[in-house]
Amino acid sequence: MSPKSILVLEKIVKQFGQFRALDGVSLELSAGEILGLVGPNGSGKTTCINVIAGLYRPDEGNLYFQGSKITRHSLTHSAHMGINRTFQVPKPFKSLTVRENLVIADHYAKRPHPPLDELLEFVGLSSLADREAGSLNSSQQKLLDLARALATGPNLLLIDELAAGLNPSELDKVAEKVQYLAKSGIAILLVEHLLGFINSLTKRVIVMNAGREIFEGDLETAAKNPEVNAVYLGG
Amino acid sequence: MRKHLLYGAIVFVVVILLFTLLPSVYSNEDLFFQAMVYLALAQGVNILYGFTGYLPFGYVGFFGTGAYATALSITLLHIPPIPAILIGGLASVVLGILLSPLLRLSGAYFAIGSLAASQMVYYIVSNPALQNLTNGPYGINLESVYQPRASYITMIVIVALVMGVVIYIRNSRFGLALQAIREDPVSAGMAGIHVVRQRAMAWFLSAMIAGVVGGAFAWHISVFYPTTVFDLNISIFAIVFTLFGGVTTVLGPVLGMFVLYGFYNVIGISEPQYFQLIYGVLILVLVLFLPSGMVSLMKRRGHYVP
Numbered sequence: 001m002s003p004k005s006i007l008v009l010e011k012i013v014k015q016f017g018q019f020r021a022l023d024g025v026s027l028e029l030s031a032g033e034i035l036g037l038v039g040p041n042g043s044g045k046t047t048c049i050n051v052i053a054g055l056y057r058p059d060e061g062n063l064y065f066q067g068s069k070i071t072r073h074s075l076t077h078s079a080h081m082g083i084n085r086t087f088q089v090p091k092p093f094k095s096l097t098v099r100e101n102l103v104i105a106d107h108y109a110k111r112p113h114p115p116l117d118e119l120l121e122f123v124g125l126s127s128l129a130d131r132e133a134g135s136l137n138s139s140q141q142k143l144l145d146l147a148r149a150l151a152t153g154p155n156l157l158l159i160d161e162l163a164a165g166l167n168p169s170e171l172d173k174v175a176e177k178v179q180y181l182a183k184s185g186i187a188i189l190l191v192e193h194l195l196g197f198i199n200s201l202t203k204r205v206i207v208m209n210a211g212r213e214i215f216e217g218d219l220e221t222a223a224k225n226p227e228v229n230a231v232y233l234g235g
Numbered sequence: 236m237r238k239h240l241l242y243g244a245i246v247f248v249v250v251i252l253l254f255t256l257l258p259s260v261y262s263n264e265d266l267f268f269q270a271m272v273y274l275a276l277a278q279g280v281n282i283l284y285g286f287t288g289y290l291p292f293g294y295v296g297f298f299g300t301g302a303y304a305t306a307l308s309i310t311l312l313h314i315p316p317i318p319a320i321l322i323g324g325l326a327s328v329v330l331g332i333l334l335s336p337l338l339r340l341s342g343a344y345f346a347i348g349s350l351a352a353s354q355m356v357y358y359i360v361s362n363p364a365l366q367n368l369t370n371g372p373y374g375i376n377l378e379s380v381y382q383p384r385a386s387y388i389t390m391i392v393i394v395a396l397v398m399g400v401v402i403y404i405r406n407s408r409f410g411l412a413l414q415a416i417r418e419d420p421v422s423a424g425m426a427g428i429h430v431v432r433q434r435a436m437a438w439f440l441s442a443m444i445a446g447v448v449g450g451a452f453a454w455h456i457s458v459f460y461p462t463t464v465f466d467l468n469i470s471i472f473a474i475v476f477t478l479f480g481g482v483t484t485v486l487g488p489v490l491g492m493f494v495l496y497g498f499y500n501v502i503g504i505s506e507p508q509y510f511q512l513i514y515g516v517l518i519l520v521l522v523l524f525l526p527s528g529m530v531s532l533m534k535r536r537g538h539y540v541p
Contacts, residue, residue: 055421075424084425091422093415095483101426104415107408109427145422152427 004030005064006187007052007156012061014044014051014211021047023211024061031155034178034188036198036219039208040231045191046088048208049158052189053085054078065156079109084149085158088191090141092148094134098125101133101144102151111153122177123147139166146177156187163197175200195219207231242541243402243485250274250398250489254391264387265455270496271390272452275397276473277480277488279444282401284474285482286410287437288417289338292346292470296334296353297327297442299465301449303360306375307368309454316380317389320450327446330356331439338434353465361461374460377453386455393451397444401485405541413437414483472496479521481528484540490529 007029014022022044029035037045050056052063054073063070065081078084093101102116113119120126123143128136133144142162149157159178163171171194178201182188192198198205199219207215207222209231215222222228254271258264276298284290304326308319337348363371404410412433415423424430449464456463480491498517503510525531530540 053425075421076427076429079425079427087422091419093418093422095418096411096414100411101415104408104411104423104428105426108412108429148422148426152425 006031006066007189008062008064009048009052010062010064012048012051012058012063014047014056015059020211022051022058025208025211025213026061027206027213029156029187029189031187032182032185033204034182034190034202036202036205037189037191037208038193038195038198038205042210043208043231044211045208046160047211049085049160049189049191052078052156053083053158079105079152080111082111082153082155083158084152084154084156086142086145086149086160086162088160088164090138090145092133092136092141092144094132096133097130098133098136098144099129101148105148105151109152113151113153116151119147119150122150124173139170143174150181154186156189157181158189158191160191161193162190163192163194171197239539239541240402240406242539243405246486246489246541247395247398247402251391251395254394258387264383266500268387268390268455270492271394272448273472273476273496274489274492275390275394275448276445276469277476277492278397278401279441279448280473280477281482281484281488282404282437282444283441284477285484285487286404286413286417287434288341289349289438290342290346290474291349291441292467292474293349293351293353294441294445294473295465295467295470296349296356297330297445298449298452298469299353299360299461300330300356301327301446302453302459302464303369303375303449303461304446305450306377306453306459309377309380310375311368316382316386316454320389320393320447320454323450323453324443324447327442327449328439330446331442335435335438338431338438350467350470353467353470357461357465360465369461372461374458374463375453377457380454381457383455386451390448390451390455393447397448398485400440400444401488402541405483405485409433409436475518479518479528481530481534481540484530486541487528487530494529 005028009025009027011024011026012022013024025048037048039045051058054075054077065083102119106116120129123146125140125143125147136144162174166174175197178188190198203218205219205222206213207228214227215225254267257267280291280294301323305319305323308314308322309316334352337345340348360369361372365371412428415426415428416430416434420430453459476491476495477488479495481487502513533540
């Protein structure tokens with residue numbers, strides 16, 4: 001384990017009945033680093049995020065955050081420790097206002113973070129601060145998820161498909177935001193289907209298939225890897 | 236925020252003044268007492284259903300438990316009525332702790348589970364085998380401590396406390412957290428909220444409210460049977476009043492209780508033969524056209540509802 005790693009997964013196994021969603025996944029992530037996690041549907045990317053966030057408990061393997069082993073953490077503990085996430089299908093508190101969504105995270109996570117107005121500005125939702133979150137469109141809700149995660153002052157941010165459904169100019173803006181967060185020192189694990197988006201953000205990508213890592217490196221090299229090609233093209 | 240609190244305070248003052256002054260205008264104290272019982276219960280349902288999304292069909296279980304615990308503290312332990320009412324509240328919290336595994340259920344399953352639990356308590360209390368303790372189905376007699384004026388004033392104090400609690404929840408981070416949990420427990424956890432703990436607090440709080448209200452009811456009515464205080468209609472009234480007025484607000488249950496319970500008494504006396512028909516149609520129409528309750532008329536126009 002490298003001393004600067006903020007997150008370490010050691011041979012994590014997560015099983016649902018007979019189905020091994022994660023089959024011995026190991027990875028390390030340092031502060032300020034962006035790690036892309038790609039792979040076909042059902043390859044275990046979101047399960048991986050769910051295990052790290054504390055939604056699922058791993059059946060085997062070890063998980064370390066900031067040097068200490070975490071075994072039975074809940075979502076709440078994660079938020080208090082400085083792990084946070086966004087969701088593939090956005091999950092804001094729909095009947096609350098945009099600002100109230102952040103106020104809650106600020107109040108209950110009790111961690112240092114930039115002022116809420118700055119966070120709203122950062123995700124471009126300042127003008128909608130007093131609107132009900134349920135009235136936002138899907139990509140605005142995803143940005144609200146991101147802002148709420150940031151309002152808990154995370155050191156590790158798990159981003160699950162932020163880019164899906166965005167148009168090219170929005171994509172560029174979101175990519176800039178992710179870069180900015182990484183530069184501020186937050187470690188970022190990015191699950192994404194849009195390979196171009198990932199490629200613009202990081203050279204370090206893990207390709208998963210059937211709960212295992214089949215490749216680690218940059219995307220150009222991955223494209224030449226026969227196993228990766230087989231998984232993506234069915235050849 | 237300050238303005239919102241002020242609106243809440245206005246509702247509070249109006250309600251308390253009404254119940255303090257009404258008996259001197261229209262001398263039917265029992266009617267107003269009953270109205271206060273329903274108002275407090277409706278607010279208890281509001282905390283549980285409005286803020287956390289659990290619809291407690293068996294809410295009357297806490298009410299009956301409070302009534303019995305209070306009554307038995309008075310008859311068996313010779314405790315004065317007011318501390319006995321507090322014991323009633325605590326007994327309901329204990330029942331809430333025992334029933335807290337129900338919180339793992341959601342939606343209709345929770346509603347049915349809580350209903351079954353309340354019936355279970357009813358059958359235990361009314362069981363003739365427990366006649367030495369609860370007097371079984373033969374009921375309770377508290378005539379020795381009967382003081383209608385004192386119990387009426389106690390009920391006003393209880394309503395004031397309950398309204399205060401709901402105003403606090405409506406305007407506090409705790410209330411926001413409860414709503415967040417209702418909307419999405421996973422997101423709520425990720426926002427740092429202790430989901431299980433906060434949810435349990437709302438559950439115990441609403442159990443306690445029903446318990447003390449049941450205790451005050453027992454004292455005021457002084458002679459009652461298990462069927463009186465475990466009557467499912469009590470749950471249904473409290474739920475209907477809350478939904479009719481509008482949940483997650485301080486005002487909703489107040490409006491719901493005054494309008495529906497008012498109608499209930501007016502129609503019930505003037506047109507008893509058509510009573511259930513008129514009442515049923517009224518509720519049906521409102522559920523169809525105002526599914527979010529009366530307060531949604533104000534919300535739609537962009538007004539803040541305390």
